Amino acid sequence: MQQKPTAFVLCCFFCLYFVPIGEVAFASPGRGLDLGGAALFSNTSLPQLQTGLQAGWNVNLGLGFTLFPWTQVQTGDSYSETSNTVALIGRCQLDIFGLGASAPQSDGNLYRAWQGTGLGLLVGVASPEFQMPLLGLPARFGIEAGGGLRLTKYSGTGLVSAHPAVLGRATLDVKIVDPFAFGLFVPFEWAWKSGGRAIILGIGVSLRVL
């Protein structure tokens, strides 16, 4: 019973979020929902230890928006819906991720595996829509930066911890068929964790709706 108000609010949010402003991908203003997965690797370090490489994965669900086209293109008496201008974009994303243990160093030290979840808020800019060479499909390049909070657990233990992170994301979205766009993205994260830091980079694919 206690979960019903939360579920109701979430349903309302999603319904309102997807009231169509523009029904085509890359509409500006516009919004979208994307689901993606990425392979990650982390350059992890603690003071007085050598850095270690940790390989991992990420699944993320993002609510994206496109705002404030800097110019609009007039076609006849009306403004074009599709954005062929530079636009301000942003996203709120939920991440689920895991990083494996690093290989041991010569002194026997290594970095623990950890897994967790986090929320991030990013803003950035998207390029004007252009035609992908060879494919001939409309595409858009975006770059975003922001911050996030992570809740993690050291794998195989009961130990949970939390840390903040600076997030970045470069995305190439290719419109397949309205309202779907296929995305290739490079996530970046700089995490302050446990007195050290983890610089996480990856590559992933996503499917975006609207």
Place this chain on the structure above:
Amino acid sequence: MKKFDMITGFARLTGFVLAASLLAACSMPSTITSERRALLIGINDYIYLPADNQLHSAENDATELNKILKETGWLEPEMLNNGTIGKADIKNKIQDFGNHIDNGETALIYFSGHGNIDDTEAYMVASDSTVADVNSQISVTEFSSWIQDYIYVKTENIILIIDACFSGSFIKESDSVDLIEPEYDIYTSNTVSTPALAGMSEYASLLAKNFNMGGRLNPIIISAAGASEESYEDSSLTISEDSQSGQGVFTYYLIESAKKGDTNKDGYISCTEAYTYASKSVDKNWNEYNGNSRAYYPHISGGLRDMVLFDLH
């Protein structure tokens, strides 16, 4: 032309990330070259305790751990597991052990024996300790100061393993909160399999702990039991013909992890892997059969750093 340059740049970046990922995936672990020294303490005999409170397997625990450590990359361990072993003996041995450690080497100290607790602290119990006088026992504060004074000044690569009642008290706070309660309930408590989201209610304090972590590398501490729990020995557990009087339950599975605990199959059993294997095994093979009245759950200290316990190469 500019669009084409942008795509080319993106393709190059993608290629770089792919190549780096491949490199990371293929990176081979280094060979462990630094010396690894261990001091193993096991106490069966207690002068001032009645006969039915004497232990039977603590000496065996140290003996069997000695064997597996020698097979997995450690130098011949120092032993303190024969007859009556007083508090002063333990202190002197730790001091002597520290004198033999060179900078940057790895030091492991293992203790199997009785543990005690009062309103203020937990204690390791030596052969000459009395119940009435906690000063005759080794408190967490005292033991930590010995580690600090004799070992930490030589190396930050320290592993402490304690198979004793209330041994969870020896684990110090770090960047993490342990979801596993100090008194384990087999029906309701968290285990190592509990998801991270269970820690959501502690988020603010966890962030504060993360920011308070300094550059110091703390010892990795593994305890057989929680701060409010007893740990047990079992006469039916035998590793070799020498150990007919049984083993400490936790130590038995810790040693077994050298053979069965390599979850990522890299030939190294880290402290975390050994802990995970041992804690799951204690829960499955001991707690399930003995019920809540005798249930206990091992604990491990927090932090991003881990260390190799058993090198199988």
